Amino acid sequence: MKILVTGSKGFVGKNLIAELKNRGYNEIYKFDRNTDKSLLENYTKDCEFVFHLAGVNRPQNEEEFMQGNFGFTSELLALLKKHNNRSPILITSSIQAKLDNPYGRSKKAGEDLVFNFGKENGNKAIVYRLPNLFGKWCRPNYNSVVATFCYNIANDLPIKINDPNVVLTLSYIDDVVEEFINALEGKENRNGEFCEVSKSYNVSLGNIAELIYSFKKSREERSIPNMSDEFTKKLYSTYLSYLPKDKFSYELKMNVDNRGSFTEFIKTLDRGQVSVNISKPGITKGNHWHHTKNEKFLVVSGKGVIRFRKIDSDEIIEYYVSGDKLEVVDIPPGYTHNIENLGDTDMVTIMWANEPFDPEKPDTYYLEV
Template sequence: MSILVTGARGFVGKNLTAELNNKGYADILYVDRLTDKSLLDKYTKECDFVFHLAGVNRPKDEKEFMEDNFGFTSELLNLLKKHNNKAPVLITSSIQAERDNAYGKSKKAGEDLLFNYREETGVQVYVYRLPNLFGKWSKPNYNTVVATYCHNIARDLEIKVNDPDAELNLCYIDDVLNEFLRALEGNPTIQDVYCVVPETHKIKLGELANIIKGFKDSRLNLSVPNMDNEFTKKVYSTYLSYLPEDKFSYDLNMNIDNRGSFTEFIRTPDRGQVSVNVSKPGITKGNHWHHTKNEKFLVVSGEGLIRFRKIDSDEIIEYRVSGDKLQVVDIPTGYTHSIVNVGENDLVTVMWVNECFDPERPDTYFLEV
């Protein structure tokens, strides 16, 4: 199948062409403002499906709205008619088409062209009135406030929240791609005469700003965003795509002494915390027990011996662990326990505990195994 994509270098087009390639569609015809007219003529003769994504939303002169959003659409459809090409056409319009402004009028004019084209030719058309989109590769200060906030917050730049209670209707780029692929297969989601992306998210502007600020703060407080919330998960993925290229990494606070080190990695209010423990050869750590706090140990490098003793018993239980065979060892409550480096190299253990450390209620009691 030969697929023509206008606006192929833009936000939606770049994501769409990448996903089409992922799905095995190898014959993609890329079109943008710089495409030669003769090449566009050739493409409109050859294509089997058209994704018409090209358009402007922030021109220097308002007359460019109609020239691009209406004029180029007209040119594209005329070329398809010239070649008697019955390829289905999908066009991205906007919810702004309902409004009485220059941009909205130009998008509505483009919609009308598509519907008239369908009446005249019998060709299948899909008109999507999209809300505000967000996701990777969106331009800050151009496409969406999500991109602007992510870009600025990641760089310690100021953001403007003019009306914290203003409600946004947002749609994630991957959800758009999934819907477009359904349309490509002839199975779009239709409401009345328009096609829609079923998955959208409503949020207030102030809440959005706070969520994204929380992503930046998570590097300091070691928190993890709530990935059970679909919107938070999507915005966090978007935020990461705006990290400056020299800021992908960040330091952790390593507690180092002559025994090795202990470094907290992740802290969550509902899933506990994860730390990395390094022990030098011959070093024993632990020798304590808990009432309620419980842990999991995973040795990823070196050789260790994890020892247990129920606090009212003399019997010692031992588990030999090694980075050569990854095994998780649960640390039950009521057992004093220790971990000994019995190898010749550093012993590296990933430790999970069910609750974040609280110095007011440590629930940790010294007792040698």
């Protein structure tokens, strides 16, 4: 299928083209403001679907709104008509098309052009009035407050909020791309004459900024945001895409002694804590038990034995573990336990606990196995 994408180097265009390729759509005609106009003549001869994403939203003067959002659309439609091409046309408009301002009027004019062209020429018209968008590859300090906040906070730059209570309606780029590909396959989500992305989020500027600052702080706290909340999950992915190239990594505090080391990796309030334990050859760690706290041990390198004893029993239970055969060992409450390195190299164990360590309530009691 031959697909024409105008605005191919823009935020939506880059994300859309990447996913089209992932799904096996390889005949993609890419057109942007720097493409030779003569190519558009060729593309409109045999394209079978048009994603018209090109537009103007930050011009030098107001006249450019109409020229970019109406004028270029007119050129595109004229070429399709010239070549008697009746391919479906998907155009990205804006919720601002309802407003009486230069940008809104230009987007409304573009919508009307496509609707009228569809009626007169027989092309299927698919018009999306999009809200504010966010996601990877969006240009910061341009026309997306989310991109600006993510970029500035990730790069230790200040942000400006005039009114933290202003609520934005936001759609995530992956949801937009999913919807557009649905439209390509004839399954667009219609609401009256217009189409819309099924998922959107209403969030205040203050909450957006607070979340992004918490993402930055999460490195220091070794925490993970609440991934059960869809918006937080998507905003966190967006924030990470704006990290400076020299700041992808961050150090962890290793607690080192002659036995090896213990390092906290991830701490969450609702999903517990993950740590990395390294034991030297011949070393035994543990010899304690818990009332309620429970753990999971996974040896990923080396070999050893995990021993258990119910605190009111003399019976010792042993589980031999090795990085050659990955298996998880549950550490039940009420059993004192230890782990011994039986090999001649360091033994590395991933340890999960059902709660972050609390020095005020450690729920950990020394008792030899």
